[in-house]
Amino acid sequence: VLVSPIGALHPKRAVFSAERYDTWEEDGTPPHHYGSLYSTANTTLLWMLRIEPFTTFFLNANENQFDHPDRAFSGIARAWRNCQRDTADVKELIPEFYYLPEMFVNSSGFELGQREDGTPVSDIELPAWAKKPEDFVRINRMALESEFVSCQLHQWIDLIFGYKQRGPEAVRALNVFHFLSYEGSVTLDTITDSAQRQLMETQIQACGQTPSQLLIEPHPPRSSAMHLCFLPQSPLMFKDQMQQDVIMVLKFPSNSPVTHVAANTLPHLSVPAAVTVTCSRLFAVNRWHNTVGLRGAPGYSLEQAHHLPIEMDPLIANNSGVSKRQITDLVDQSIQINTHCFVVTADNRYILVCGFWDKSFRVYSTETGKLTQIVFGHWDVVTCLARSESYIGGDCYIVSGSRDATLLLWYWSGRHHIIGDNPNNSDYPAPRAVLTGHDHEVVCVSVCAELGLVISGAKEGPCLVHTITGDLLRALEGPELCLRPRLISVSSEGHCVICYERGRFCNFSINGKLLAQMEVNDSTRAILLSSDGQNLVTGGDNGVVEVWQACDFKQLYIYPGCDAGIRAPWTCLTTRGG
Template identity: 35%
Template sequence: MDNPNDVKELIPEFFYFPEFLENQNGFDLGRLQISKERVNDVILPKWAKSPEDFIYKHRKALESEYVSAHLHEWIDLIFGYKQRGPAAVEALNVFYYCTYEGAVDLDAITDEKERKALEGMISNFGQTPCQLLKEPHPMRLSLEELEKRRTRLDSCPLNIFEHLTELKSFFIEGISDNVPLVKAVVPKNQSHSFISQGSPDTLVTLSQNCLMGTHGWLPYNKNISNYFTFIKDPTVAGVKTQRCLAGPFSPGVEVTARLFVVSHDGKLLFSGGHWDNSLRVTSLVKGKTVGQHIHHMDIVTCLATDHFGIHLISGSRDTTCMVWQVLQQGGAPVGLSHKPVQVLYGHTDEVVSVSISTELDMAVSGSRDGTVIIHTVRRGQYMRSLRPPCDSSLPVSIMRLAVSWERHLVVHTCIEGKATLKDKNALHLYSVNGKHLCSAPLKEQVTDMCVSGEHVVIGSEQGFLSVRDLYSLALCVSPMAMRVSIRCVSVTKEQSHVLVGLDDGKLIVVGVGKPAEMRSGQITRKLWGSSKRLTQISSGETEYHTQEQP
């Protein structure tokens, strides 16, 4: 490291792949020459508790404010004006001449030995990238400057995970009064045409009695006084206009959030739990069934889709999982493939939870047999089985699963038959390669769970909404008490709000409390096809008084 002629650069694995620091295969790597100590795992610095902690801190350092403030200097050295010439000499950024682009024309060299010698030099020393810039690169905006610029924009929703101590809750009634709200979600990849930019997104709700609603949703905008804008679907109020999911459900099936998935554009609803073992596709616009797929031998118990709506996975009482391709037309989902692209086996009991990530090529399933099984999506190849740790001799069910963008697997387990809540429920965290990282006991009975960024959001039967850190599974703030049981939770695509469906039919919207100065200066804005002020058609903004868990 002290040799000025030896240029070292960290490989990408230093920022995402902790497994390369461990000798997991037990290879004989020899012994040290002096101490004769056997070479095994990489010896980590004292500030790193584990390979995972080492990689996490490396990535945080790479994404830190300090690195951002000096990023332009690195660009100047590698691609910019300090790559060549006097500026490069002054910056001590000069390399062997053969490494520079265009320095040597190998095709013009007729002497075979000379040409091979130069090729060897280039191969040994490497090559300097093409020079792209002749002027100094501008400095990146600081976080403070970015926040100031964002406040000047028309739309400025705040990230709830950056302001967890400033959350406020609001309630919306009239969607499914006194009927549990089992699904409330803003699909993440809704597209708008050029002329409809700025128009509301679709917020989909589903009640336990199968009543469907497609509402208008806009996060906080500084030009209006609301924390958010919710435009209630008028069809949910009228008996003649209501759109309902065709039933009935199979006797004994508990209607929960995991039975339903909304397509990424908010136009289709995929549902399981039906009496004929079918996986159904329903148009949310027309309220009619547009597809019915019967391939499972028993009831479909759980569904999940990947982030971009490319694949859908279904789990069943028949112990199998099936991966389906979501058919697209003009970039919009129109249904499912006529038959599953993969059928996944391995469980010995009912599959009750599934998750899928096409990007990571992972199809994950959890069963009442206490195992988590991971297959590949593209080939359906079995990868590994996981059995979360448990001290009890009673059977353990894998009730919920979630694969994060950070390449972690979060598992919720519940001990069946245990009368008390003490140690009945637990969360477990695994790496993408199946290494158990940590576990955390839960005091409540979990009813729904989702992962957003570096946080896990959980709703419970006891009515508590909690946010936990993805890496440690520790509580970030005290849980919020919603008074009645929570049936579903989801995070909006901007990470600006948490949507919570309650047992009494209320929709709770949790967002960041805005300072008074940010809520002044209400301006009239027009929705497409409407001249009303947004605040006049909003059904939100009624504060729901919660309390912290004692």
């Protein structure tokens, strides 16, 4: 499908476009297959008509009137039929089709008119396989990211950015557009006649602008990704071949339960490891071996079957260096140590701990166990910490929540290994932002640098969504009885799962819409959303790890139970397995 532009997908339209080019006789204008581009400002406004500010932009561009109802974007099937039949309709989808379900809903109640058959134009009519806009976007995106599309994506790159964009190859591919849409086709500065220049600018705006040509040779096809079926974000991870029992158990000498796990295992790290912390604040840096393959993965051999992917911290296993692994500073007696009290940096070299009586949180070296920084800023005890995904160099955001009902956003310098930008002022770092709005003690928080958002929950009341600059965007109002959030997990794709008291779960869109809810019997202590927001991992006092489909909380898999409760899950990603 991706080998041809949208205007040549249907055989009859392909013949029409080829004949148009071959018989072109208009003076002064080079021959072309299509008079307008696949992406223009007008087509974007047509797709995005139902949400602001695009509604206003559309009205400003069309004399304050909506388009004729029979021409308006009113249904997916109708739009597809039009681009198969109408020789002037060559518009392609825009990125919002794959992440913005709000564009399909006329939430503002605009009067868009009625079609000739009397049908009012309002919300977009979806295909039968999509019950709601969120389903359409989710399934549409799964199709876009499927192996079928990925293996052909190089052909689309050739058309849009590559060697089929211009010249003889573009002619053969039926991929020639109006000459004004191409970069460098005209130099406006050389046009001295103002009327002629304005006319030319209007034509260019109507035709659209072809991207810069980046390649003059065919783009190589992408290698198959089927061997990555075991990665955490893939729905294939729960196929039969991946439903393995527990492959190894780490039993620590301490009788204190493990309450926090952070697995940073990418091979470029100097110490790929799974860092664990117990309730007694004894941490372990358990080395991860990236050379160990998984069954069915590339490079897997029988010799590797007897190797284990993780090695217990020798200082803990040999009981020879426990002093380097024990955090001894006194915490506030009222603090219940849990997974929210700890954050491990992306390089596994430092661990941040909160809950101290002096209203600070502290930074410790995982190599020596020594205290490296004390950070003050709150007016009461710090109750929770969270770390964003890291930038190149290890920089990231740290968020601290407190009994003073506020959150502070800090910047972690991967270069200097401190909170703050200035190594000469590490004793008094300043927060990047102060986040307010809660009325009670903050108990859980999650931060996503890619979205630029912080989602937090207090002891009572709705969860709040802030920007990383400190602006309060909205409150995530759960249904009745969902008043006391305890756990939050957010993905960079805009999904937010909140676990409330008594096993109640809600899945919100980042725009605040409640997408799904469920109630479980287990006392849930840990949740983790996959990076793509599709799967949710939960664990609790019954010792069972369960995997759910996040969009509707359908249970996908139950791992064999263990003897103790689950307090902290983590998925890790390496070049060979997860």
